Amino acid sequence: MEFFLIDMFIAAAIFGFLYGFLLQKADFCFVASVRDFVSVRDSRLGKGVLILIATAMMGWGISLTFGWSTIGEVWSVPIGFTNLVGGLLFGIGMTIAGSCASGALYRAGMGYVQFWIVIISMMIGNILFALVYDPWTANYVQQPLQLAESGFSLFQLNLPFLLLPILIVGVMILITIRQFGVKGFFNGFKEAAMDLKGNPLKRSHWDIRLVAFLLGVIATVQFIIMSSISITGPETRMVGVALSFIFGEEFIYNNTYLNQMFASFPSIGIGPEETLIIFIVLGAFVASLLSGSFRLRLPKKKRLPYAIGGGLLMGISSRLAPGCNIANVVSGVGGLSISSIIVVIGMAVGVFIATAYIFKMPLLLFQKMDFEDDIAS
Template sequence: MSNALPGSSSVDQAAPSQSESTPAAIARYVVALLVFVALAAGAHLLTAAPGHGSPAAFSLLIGVALGVVFERGRFCFFCIFRDFIEHRNAGPLYAVLAALAVSGVGYAIVFGAFLPNPSSGRFAPDAHIGPVSLALVVAGLVFGLGMALSGACISGHLYRLGEGSAYAPLALAGSLIGFGFGFWSWNWLYVTVVAGAPVVWLPHWLGYGGSLLVHLAVLGVLAFVLLRYVPPLPPRPLRSLNSSYLRDTLFRERWNPLATGALVGIIGVMAYLRVEPLGVTAQLGSMTRTVMDQAGWLPVRLNGLDSFAGCATRVVQTITENGWLIIGLALGSFGAALIAGRFQLALPRAGGSVTSLLGGVLMGWGAMIALGCTVGTLLSGIAAFALSGWVFGAAVFTGVWIGIALRLHRWT
């Protein structure tokens, strides 16, 4: 899965070449093997655990797969957007387009089984189909600014947590605080703009076939327009198809964006079919909501919040299926980073620590108001043929653009 479409910069390429027979390299492989064995054993134990069962086990494994793909393909929305905005390199954007194309086909098939008649006025169960309002636009802009300020999206910080990032814990902690601000501002926004906002789901008018045709046509046009921003392919030396080549291609080099996106799309369809749509903020938001509820800091009623699908939050006393997914994501990324030699602990800088925390706060607020982040509202929402996904995606991209123009990303 070599990088046929070039990445953004040298930091996103393969890990530096080093001997695979040194004690340090062997230790990395042993630890990585133990991590993946422990994850498999944990999934097995979850199938029989009271209150969990197969959905939790499947969510853990889905998270592991997602963490490996995210880490090996460098699938971070901020990095992908930054490469295009700063360097006019659209190569990594094809990972997002491929993920949306593959997941759109899969969602259309799954929707047909869950809701055969989309014109009935009902929505596909649990899909990320949300209201389109000014609050969604503002949430996307704020989320994008938070991405630029912290140096990654929430899912990006989760997989970088597995790489030993010093800033990821601060950004994730900030997102928990941001969710709290989101809960405090929700009722006013709901009454002001959200309650009367339209919920636009394309299959209501075009059916699944027509919606998929429009979906693929839009992605195809974007792919064609972006071709002019794909740099020329670098020359690649001829290599024999041997174990060394396979090792480097699978475990050391950055994966091809098209292959990465296709795998993300397949994982997303499997997650929706078996458990719930992909998303990485439901457990984070639920943690904040639970703490605020126990402390008496929540409003008496969060108007209409629990009636929406997406990365729904609730008061919980245990790890939810989404929680197992993000645990698997971080640990799967950790195992992949160990094998690739990309795991590295470093001390954070003071300025970067502050901006990571503040960026996390902005992302947490945006994710709470938008009912999800770039994986949930954007990726799963667009795959579900929801207009809210496209609106949120455009707002996030604009927010990142503004943040880069203001050079907010230079702090981390």
């Protein structure tokens, strides 16, 4: 058991700040990428998600090829039915809540009280899963995330690490060129870079393609020097720390699931990954201040059941899958993890079901929410 070095906390704070800053600048939300396409055929955010996946995939392949990381560090969990069910429920939950796990963090930093409620509800859902898991479902659901055997990544095939990423990204590029032409493909790079002209810090919105690429690069650097990015795991530990102050540390150690969540910790406390989560909110706060978009916004009462119910479902299902959209899309699919590919498919299907069949007018319900603004004097 190793003690965390101060350098890791500093690195985590930097990574978190950059993630929050960039997510806010592009209004980058994973649930919206599917929801907007289903409802109004808007593929802007979807293209950003694909660029992020392509960048992470190439980044993981490069880091493994040059020995900067090892195959054992690739985030992958056992393959099972819970991957699909957890992903499906998470997709429905984040559609109801109006935001994915990362989207809730950066919007909380922008002053949206609704998404603070979503985050708190997610954390409660995480703990509810842990309390139900031990003692009632431990033998029927799955092993705790950190005790489970490793899953399977396509990087484990006896192939050069960069081969599959190059082939997959190559196919993605060919499809893009076929749709937009060679000129349109390269014009996309020009258009994305335009947001760096002038004073980009004060610009209210950056091109989603530029932000997706930068997020993928930062996630790769984090993978090399620290760990794979995740959100709901650290959030679960943050609640565990709070509960240890209320009920004592034995309460955590006596729960099978929560105990294993702190297996790599010297004691029950806040580690680098939890620091990263806190700084995502801070990064989004600074970004919104610089662009003049920060404002304290209170949700109407009729929105609260969506925030609470969706957040609870996200928290529970993120432990079942396991992992949230960030862990599975960036770390998982970027690491060619089969379990994460299944989870992401489940999430996409869940968003589709909630958008197409549960909520007939999702844009009126979520994308164009009317908030009661409360500007502090």
